[in-house]
Amino acid sequence: MQIFWRFSKRYLRPYLHWYLAGFACIFLTQGMAVLIINTVKNAIDAVTLADADAQTVVPYAVKIALFAVSIIVVRTASRLLVFTPGRLIEYHVRNDYYQNLLFLQRGFFQRHESGDLVSRCSNDISFVRAAYGFGFLQIANVTITLTLGIGAMFAMDWRTTLYLAVPMILAFTIIQVSINYMLVYWRLANEQVGGLSSLCLSAYKGVSAIQNYHAEPAVLDRFRGINADYLHTQTVVTRVRSFIMPMVQLVGNLSVFIVLLIVAPKVLQGDLTLGELNAFLGYIAMIMPPLLSLGWMLNTFNRAVPAMERLEEIITAEPDLPKTVAETSEKPRGAVTISARDLAFRFPEDPKNPEPFELKPVSLEITPGKVVGVAGPLGSGKSVFLETLLRLNRLEPGRVLLNGDDGAVMELNRFRAFFSFAPQKPLLFSTTLRENLLVALTPEDHDQPDVEQRLRHALAAACFDLDPKVFPKGLETEVGVKGVMLSGGQRQRIALARALLKEADLYVLDDVLSAVDHETEKKIIQNLRRMEPKRSFLIASHRISAIQWADEILVFEQGSVVQRGNHAQLIQQPGFYQDIYQYQAEHPDE
Numbered sequence: 001m002q003i004f005w006r007f008s009k010r011y012l013r014p015y016l017h018w019y020l021a022g023f024a025c026i027f028l029t030q031g032m033a034v035l036i037i038n039t040v041k042n043a044i045d046a047v048t049l050a051d052a053d054a055q056t057v058v059p060y061a062v063k064i065a066l067f068a069v070s071i072i073v074v075r076t077a078s079r080l081l082v083f084t085p086g087r088l089i090e091y092h093v094r095n096d097y098y099q100n101l102l103f104l105q106r107g108f109f110q111r112h113e114s115g116d117l118v119s120r121c122s123n124d125i126s127f128v129r130a131a132y133g134f135g136f137l138q139i140a141n142v143t144i145t146l147t148l149g150i151g152a153m154f155a156m157d158w159r160t161t162l163y164l165a166v167p168m169i170l171a172f173t174i175i176q177v178s179i180n181y182m183l184v185y186w187r188l189a190n191e192q193v194g195g196l197s198s199l200c201l202s203a204y205k206g207v208s209a210i211q212n213y214h215a216e217p218a219v220l221d222r223f224r225g226i227n228a229d230y231l232h233t234q235t236v237v238t239r240v241r242s243f244i245m246p247m248v249q250l251v252g253n254l255s256v257f258i259v260l261l262i263v264a265p266k267v268l269q270g271d272l273t274l275g276e277l278n279a280f281l282g283y284i285a286m287i288m289p290p291l292l293s294l295g296w297m298l299n300t301f302n303r304a305v306p307a308m309e310r311l312e313e314i315i316t317a318e319p320d321l322p323k324t325v326a327e328t329s330e331k332p333r334g335a336v337t338i339s340a341r342d343l344a345f346r347f348p349e350d351p352k353n354p355e356p357f358e359l360k361p362v363s364l365e366i367t368p369g370k371v372v373g374v375a376g377p378l379g380s381g382k383s384v385f386l387e388t389l390l391r392l393n394r395l396e397p398g399r400v401l402l403n404g405d406d407g408a409v410m411e412l413n414r415f416r417a418f419f420s421f422a423p424q425k426p427l428l429f430s431t432t433l434r435e436n437l438l439v440a441l442t443p444e445d446h447d448q449p450d451v452e453q454r455l456r457h458a459l460a461a462a463c464f465d466l467d468p469k470v471f472p473k474g475l476e477t478e479v480g481v482k483g484v485m486l487s488g489g490q491r492q493r494i495a496l497a498r499a500l501l502k503e504a505d506l507y508v509l510d511d512v513l514s515a516v517d518h519e520t521e522k523k524i525i526q527n528l529r530r531m532e533p534k535r536s537f538l539i540a541s542h543r544i545s546a547i548q549w550a551d552e553i554l555v556f557e558q559g560s561v562v563q564r565g566n567h568a569q570l571i572q573q574p575g576f577y578q579d580i581y582q583y584q585a586e587h588p589d590e
């Protein structure tokens with residue numbers, strides 16, 4: 001329950017006055033419902049008197065009509081006043097959830113399935129909204145209605161009211177037991193839906209692998225298995241639900257039966273009036289629905305509590321490093337020297353990976369305009385080195401200095417403003433070419449008159465030809481889901497153009513030319529060298545041609561720098577660089 005208080009303290013507090021006003025309206029609504037029952041009672045008692053005529057009931061009828069119309073107003077107001085903050089809380093929770101996700105480091109996403117993160121943002125948030133909207137409305141409704149209804153019955157005849165407690169407790173018990181039973185199946189159903197979603201997601205991501213290996217029957221079998229289990233679970237839930245409603249109706253009728261059995265003789269004896277008998281029936285009709293909804297209401301909170309725990313885990317997850325919530329990122333200060341001092345990193349150990357990869361200490365000085373190349377065999381740690389320098393992995397204090405300032409303790413936005421990164425596997429958004437490029441610019445830059453020219457320059461530097469025959473819509477061309485409508489080389493060049501578009505002190509390019517042909521690669525390298533003002537680059541590549549122009553080249557093997565120097569020096573030294581250079585010189589087309 002502590003989670004409920006923490007959540008409420010954070011999100012409900014600003015709306016407390018909405019809820020109080022809403023509860024007041026519920027009080028008025030149920031108060032008027034009691035008054036209507038009371039008026040009907042008085043009307044019946046009045047018409048049973050000897051001097052009654054057709055006019056006797058008119059003032060009562062007018063009174064009832066006035067109450068009925070007023071109830072429309074206050075009931076509507078009560079729902080608006082309680083449901084609206086429920087929606088507003090949902091809005092804030094979703095924003096906080098998404099904002100924190102954007103600041104979390106890679107390790108976090110490796111620990112959480114994407115399907116699970118999506119389900120928290122949709123399913124779990126809707127449970128929280130239900131608790132703060134419907135749940136709170138019901139708490140107030142049940143409490144007020146039961147207090148007023150039972151109180152009024154008690155005032156009329158406390159003994160009969162005590163008899164009525166029997167069916168009421170019976171109704172509540174039936175519902176509670178059924179809900180507890182269903183809760184097990186609801187949880188199971190949630191897990192099964194999660195399993196089905198994960199299978200759908202993996203089929204979506206890996207449909208070509210499934211088709212290549214003719215794995216459809218096996219995948220289909222698994223899906224059908226879980227789907228059949230889900231059907232069974234839902235069938236049980238449906239059966240229990242179908243049983244509850246008639247049972248509850250029976251209990252309602254039992255209450256009427258008890259009233260008639262006990263109150264009718266009292267009417268005959270003159271201890272109670274006919275109006276009072278009718279009022280009893282009215283109060284039963286009034287309190288039965290909220291009483292029966294008590295179980296559902298408790299269930300709303302039962303479902304919201306674990307949902308809150310799952311949401312809180314993300315909302316309060318600390319990034320590996322201090323995060324920033326600055327609205328705009330600071331511009332780099334220009335002429336920045338970026339130094340790595342014994343930069344090292346080790347992936348966290350876990351049972352599946354007891355000996356994780358380790359990047360051994362690397363030191364490097366990148367002065368303005370310097371070009372650094374990174375070479376090494378597959379899996380030697382080139383990307384891990386770049387990503388650690390970029391603080392995508394945990395960065396220890398004092399390991400990356402920006403003009404002497406410690407990058408590890410700097411606000412993340414400010415730190416990231418020094419760098420522009422084109423990763424090995426570029427991600428394109430499922431939108432237009434223009435939107436994909438504009439991501440690299442600040443919102444203020446989007447409205448500058450030279451924005452079009454900047455986009456075209458970046459595309460030209462990356463040798464991306466916006467040929468109207470291929471792209472009749474130019475920059476407005478939709479690239480499809482994650483850029484699927486572009487070739488691998490085109491995707492890489494869009495990602496490169498995007499990286500070049502950003503104003504940064506160091507451009508970090510991780511094997512971004514692997515899918516372009518040699519001629520294009522040569523042109524791109526020439527473009528990079530000619531860029532004005534002169535830029536600093538850190539380029540990892542399997543191709544010597546992409547890094548041989550660098551001022552300094554680091555050669556990695558098994559996480560360590562085993563050779564360093566410029567191209568002329570390295571081709572003289574026996575080792576990986578010389579071998580790969582000779583191989584690529586002999587096989588220029590590979």
Ligand SMILES: Nc1ncnc2c1ncn2[C@@H]1O[C@H](COP(=O)(O)OP(=O)(O)OP(=O)(O)O)[C@@H](O)[C@H]1O
Pocket residue numbers: 110347353356357376377378379380381382383384385424511
């Ligand atoms: N998220 C991760 N968790 C654990 N280990 C990882 C993770 N990412 C990479 N590694 C390990 O780090 C090693 C180095 O990977 P890295 O991507 O840096 O190699 P690389 O030199 O860039 O290779 P390539 O040339 O194939 O891109 C890999 O062999 C892998 O075992």
